[in-house]
Structure formats: C-alpha cells, structure tokens
Amino acid sequence: MGIDIETIKKIANLAAISFEENELEGFARDFDLIIGYMEQLSKIDTGDIKPMEHVLPVQNVFREDEDTNQNNRDELIKCAPVSENGCYIVPSVVES
Amino acid sequence: MSILNKTIKETSELLRARKIGVVELTREYIKKIEKDNENINCYITVCEKEALDAAEKAQKLIDEGEASPLCGIPAGIKDNICTEGIRTTCASKMLENFIPPYSATVVEKLLGQGAVVLGKLNMDEFAMGGSSENSIFGPVRNPWDNTRVAGGSSGGSAAAVSANMACFTLGSDTGGSIRQPASFCGVVGLKPTYGLVSRYGLVAFASSLDQIGPLAKDVTDCAIILNAIAGFDPMDSTSVNKEYEDYTQDLEKGVQGIRIGLPKEFFDIGLDDDVKEAVLNAVRQLEALGGKAYEVGLPSIKHSVPAYYIISSSEASANLARYDGIRYGYRSSKARDISELYRLSRGEGFGREVKRRILLGTYALSSGYHDELYKKALKVRRMIFNDFNNAFENCDVIAAPSYPVASFKIGENIQEPLKMYLGDIYTAGVNLAGLPGLVVPCGRDKNGMPIGIQLIGKAFSEKLLLRVGYALEKAVGTFRPGEGN
Numbered sequence: 001m002g003i004d005i006e007t008i009k010k011i012a013n014l015a016a017i018s019f020e021e022n023e024l025e026g027f028a029r030d031f032d033l034i035i036g037y038m039e040q041l042s043k044i045d046t047g048d049i050k051p052m053e054h055v056l057p058v059q060n061v062f063r064e065d066e067d068t069n070q071n072n073r074d075e076l077i078k079c080a081p082v083s084e085n086g087c088y089i090v091p092s093v094v095e096s
Numbered sequence: 097m098s099i100l101n102k103t104i105k106e107t108s109e110l111l112r113a114r115k116i117g118v119v120e121l122t123r124e125y126i127k128k129i130e131k132d133n134e135n136i137n138c139y140i141t142v143c144e145k146e147a148l149d150a151a152e153k154a155q156k157l158i159d160e161g162e163a164s165p166l167c168g169i170p171a172g173i174k175d176n177i178c179t180e181g182i183r184t185t186c187a188s189k190m191l192e193n194f195i196p197p198y199s200a201t202v203v204e205k206l207l208g209q210g211a212v213v214l215g216k217l218n219m220d221e222f223a224m225g226g227s228s229e230n231s232i233f234g235p236v237r238n239p240w241d242n243t244r245v246a247g248g249s250s251g252g253s254a255a256a257v258s259a260n261m262a263c264f265t266l267g268s269d270t271g272g273s274i275r276q277p278a279s280f281c282g283v284v285g286l287k288p289t290y291g292l293v294s295r296y297g298l299v300a301f302a303s304s305l306d307q308i309g310p311l312a313k314d315v316t317d318c319a320i321i322l323n324a325i326a327g328f329d330p331m332d333s334t335s336v337n338k339e340y341e342d343y344t345q346d347l348e349k350g351v352q353g354i355r356i357g358l359p360k361e362f363f364d365i366g367l368d369d370d371v372k373e374a375v376l377n378a379v380r381q382l383e384a385l386g387g388k389a390y391e392v393g394l395p396s397i398k399h400s401v402p403a404y405y406i407i408s409s410s411e412a413s414a415n416l417a418r419y420d421g422i423r424y425g426y427r428s429s430k431a432r433d434i435s436e437l438y439r440l441s442r443g444e445g446f447g448r449e450v451k452r453r454i455l456l457g458t459y460a461l462s463s464g465y466h467d468e469l470y471k472k473a474l475k476v477r478r479m480i481f482n483d484f485n486n487a488f489e490n491c492d493v494i495a496a497p498s499y500p501v502a503s504f505k506i507g508e509n510i511q512e513p514l515k516m517y518l519g520d521i522y523t524a525g526v527n528l529a530g531l532p533g534l535v536v537p538c539g540r541d542k543n544g545m546p547i548g549i550q551l552i553g554k555a556f557s558e559k560l561l562l563r564v565g566y567a568l569e570k571a572v573g574t575f576r577p578g579e580g581n
Binding site for chain 2: 008011012014015016017018019020027030031033034035037038039040041042044046049050051052053054055056058060061063072075076078079080081082088089090091092093
C-alpha cells in the first residue's frame with residue numbers, strides 16, 4: 001500500500017507530534033519505502049506459532065507494602081520546564 | 097607506553113603499586129579528552145569536578161587496601177544512562193537540560209566500586225541509529241579514520257575506548273548498539289543476556305530488547321566490568337535473580353572441544369569480502385586451538401530486521417509517550433492549549449529519526465495494522481528464538497559477522513533510513529531472542545578499518561562467550577588505532 005501525506009498526518013496526530021508542512025513529503029516517501037519492506041512480514045507463514053512479547057516469563061513483581069523512597073517531590077518538580085508553588089503548569093484545559 | 101593505553105587490569109595494578117595516583121590518572125584522561133574531543137566528539141558532557149572528587153575518594157580506598165579491580169578506573173557512560181546531578185541528554189533536544197534526580201543501578205554499582213566517571217558519551221538520539229550521526233551534538237568520528245562513523249548507537253562509548261579517552265565505558269544495545277560500534281572502532285563490546293544487567297535508570301527505548309553492557313580494550317576488562325554490573329535488581333521487574341558468577345574465572349580455559357556454529361544464512365550474500373574473510377579466519381584460529389566448526393541453520397533470521405523494527409518501534413512509541421513537555425524535558429513556548437503543548441513540544445523536541453520510529457510504531461499498533469504487522473512480528477520473534485534454540489543443540493557458540501561492512505563514511509547512509517536498518521541483520525535477532533553477544537576485534541579491511549567477530553551464546557552463557565573471546569584475542573591480538581597492527 002502507498003503511504004501518502006494524509007496517512008502521515010493521521011499517524012502524527014495519533015502520536016501527538018507536530019510536523020512542518022515541508023517535512024511531510026520526505027517523511028511520506030521514506031515511510032512508504034520502510035513500510036513496503038516491513039510488509040514482507042505479512043507474507044510469512046507463521047502457522048500456529050504464538051506471539052512472543054518477551055523472552056522471559058514476565059509477571060507482576062510485588063514487594064511488601066513498606067515505605068522505601070523518601071519524599072523527593074521538590075527534586076522531581078525541579079525537572080519540570082515550568083512549575084509554580086510545587087505544581088506542574090499546563091495550559092488551561094477547561095474553558096472559562 | 098602511555099598510561100592511557102593500558103587496560104583496566106594493568107591500570108589497576110599500577111594504581112595499587114603506587115606507580116600513579118588516581119587523581120593524576122584522572123587528570124591525564126581529562127587532558128586527553130580536552131585535546132581530542134573536539135575532533136572525535138565522543139563526549140557530550142565532561143564532569144571534571146565530580147571526577148576529581150571521585151578520584152580523591154578512590155585514592156583513599158586504595159590506600160586503605162580496597163580490593164575492587166575498578167577502584168580508581170576512569171570510565172565514560174553513554175548519555176542515556178541516568179547519572180544523578182549530571183545531565184543526561186540522550187543526545188536529544190528533548191532532554192538537553194535534563195538533570196536526573198537519581199542514578200541508574202549500573203552507575204551506582206560502578207561508583208560503589210570506586211570507578212571514576214569522566215563524563216557522558218555521545219550516541220544516536222534515544223539510541224535510535226547505527227552511526228551516532230543522529231545527535232544534536234553532531235556525529236561521533238571514528239578514531240581510526242575521522243571521515244568515518246564510529247558506529248551506533250553507542251558510538252561515543254566505542255570511540256572513547258578506542259581513542260584512550262576512557263579506560264572503559266558503558267553502552268546500551270537494543271538491536272546491535274554495543275556490538276556494531278565495538279566492531280567499527282576495534283574494541284571489545286558485550287551485549288549481555290536480557291535480564292542479566294539492570295535496566296533501572298536506562299532511558300527506555302524498547303523495553304523487551306534493551307540491555308546495558310560494557311565496551312573495553314580487551315576481553316578480560318569486559319569480564320571485570322560485567323562482574324561489577326551484573327546481578328539482580330529489585331528496581332527492574334525484568335531483572336533475573338540468579339547466583340553470582342565470576343566472569344573472569346574461566347577465561348584461560350581454552351576452546352578445546354568447543355563447538356562453533358556458523359549460520360549459513362550469515363555468510364551467503366550481502367557480506368563484504370573482507371569482513372567475511374576476517375570472520376572465517378578467526379573461526380579457523382579457534383579451530384587451530386581445538387574448537388570444532390559446524391554449519392548451523394537460522395532459517396527465520398532473514399526476517400529479523402523487519403520484525404525488530406516493528407517491535408522496537410512499537411515499544412518506543414509507547415515508551416516515548418512520556419515526553420509531554422510538562423514533567424521534564426523540552427517544552428514548546430508556542431503552544432496555546434494542552435493538545436498543542438504535547439504536539440509542539442514533541443515535534444520540536446524530537447529529531448527526525450526518533451519521529452520516524454515513533455510514527456512507525458504508532459502505525460504498526462494502529463487499528464487495522466496491529467495483527468498484520470505487530471502481532472506478526474511477535475510470531476516471527478518466536479520463530480527466531482526457536483531457530484537459535486535449535487542451532488544451540490548442535491553448537492556451544494555461534495560465530496557471526498557484526499555488520500555487513502567494516503565501516504562507512506559520515507553522511508554516506510544518513511539519507512537512506514532503510515539501508516541503515518538493513519545493516520542490523522547480524523545483530524537484531526540476538527536481541528529478539530534475548531541472547532548474549534560478544535564482539536571481539538579479529539581483523540582489518542582494505543581501508544585499514546577494524547573488523548569484529550560476533551560470538552553469540554545461549555542465554556546466560558557469558559562465561560563461555562568470554563572464554564572463547566579470550567582465546568581468540570590471544571591468537572589475533574588487540575587492535576588499536578595508530579599502532580599499525
């Protein structure tokens with residue numbers, strides 16, 4: 001299948017990534033080539049093979065319900081590009 | 097011979113014999129970095145003050161008779177491994193000013209042994225790439241030939257060891273990112289078995305594939321570093337709880353009777369003649385030492401590149417969703433609402449290759465393509481896993497190339513992402529199957545560039561891999577730029 005600019009726009013929207021208009025064509029061209037190559041997967045006869053998400057038998061790891069970390073809220077907030085009074089700042093999400 | 101040429105083992109002996117002090121040694125390395133980094137560009141951040149402080153502490157430990165072989169040894173850390181108080185950029189605008197509030201477990205372990213962290217090493221952005229050109233700090237240059245790439249994504253980690261700008265380094269490997277640059281720069285690199293080394297504090301790319309591992313001047317050093325960083329970590333839910341092993345113990349046991357598998361699929365087509373000859377010659381050396389070579393089959397390995405790129409990009413698209421411009425990392429100043437804040441921060445903060453991978457993963461996971469691409473890739477992953485298991489019924493280690501060519505020029509492949517992806521054919525399958533892979537220098541191509549053989553082992557067979565690597569290294573010698581070997 002062909003990947004066009006509209007498909008790129010749609011996926012970019014799902015991934016929440018902005019693109020400059022002039023970037024889109026190059027992206028679509030590369031993407032078309034890459035997806036075209038990856039689509040060889042759909043032709044492989046995998047029979048009744050089960051999907052393998054992980055090489056290890058991954059399971060939930062539990063620990064005793066005890067305090068382990070100190071309260072390092074101030075330190076974590078310091079990583080934010082914008083903060084105020086110990087809170088993260090986001091643009092208004094509720095219309096006034 | 098300069099102190100900077102010496103291995104961990106040799107340097108440690110000199111420190112203990114008081115032939116040199118840790119502070120003086122650290123200053124020598126910093127001087128070397130100041131002199132050569134402008135050219136090689138392997139360091140993103142040099143932390144001179146922290147290094148000298150750590151050096152003083154390490155000297156005290158040595159004076160008190162501390163036994164750790166890494167005590168006082170100057171090291172570099174790939175810049176996707178968190179270091180408390182020292183910025184960790186992932187070579188991305190997204191994390192250009194990120195100062196982690198904690199250190200990765202591997203860093204804590206190295207510091208706990210008295211190692212001296214010199215700084216943070218350049219790489220492909222978020223470890224996505226095979227040339228260390230996808231970096232906002234510019235490409236890493238290969239110390240053997242500055243017009244060539246150092247490989248990637250741990251290009252800075254490989255170049256720093258090769259150029260004597262660190263005694264050893266840590267890198268990370270998701271589809272070949274330790275092994276391929278180790279081959280390009282003529283150093284030893286190990287991608288450990290999945291679960292052997294804690295990933296806590298490694299900035300996540302593809303969580304079911306990522307592993308941290310060492311890059312070093314020789315196999316012995318590699319074993320010494322693995323001794324320090326391996327082991328169970330409750331902070332990593334995929335960390336495997338198994339008994340402690342001393343990886344230096346079996347090094348000298350030789351390869352008598354060891355069965356070496358040669359996958360015919362790896363030597364058929366698309367492999368540069370010089371690389372093929374160097375790898376097969378290395379196998380002949382192992383045979384001369386008592387090893388036995390057999391042909392083995394990995395029939396599904398030809399699908400490893402598409403399966404790897406679908407799986408790793410899908411995982412990346414989920415892992416990198418955390419970069420929202422709010423809690424940490426880059427934040428666009430142009431956003432008018434919350435949705436724009438996400439989209440613009442990510443659009444402006446991520447580089448081209450990272451965006452491409454996130455889009456590829458988003459596409460593979462999206463409705464209508466999930467079964468055809470993602471689920472199918474997971475099935476192919478199991479086929480590859482089974483292939484390796486079958487092959488290991490007839491051999492103890494598999495010998496393979498690390499990359500189709502010895503090296504390439506800066507700028508040569510950067511405009512052709514698919515061509516770049518195809519180069520991962522010998523390495524990505526190893527990550528899909530969770531196996532260990534060790535690269536040891538074994539020859540040079542017609543341009544004089546180093547070539548590394550890749551030795552692949554069963555899960556948790558690092559001891560045997562290092563033993564075979566050690567025997568080979570003794571037979572072919574180590575490879576350093578400018579030494580004319």
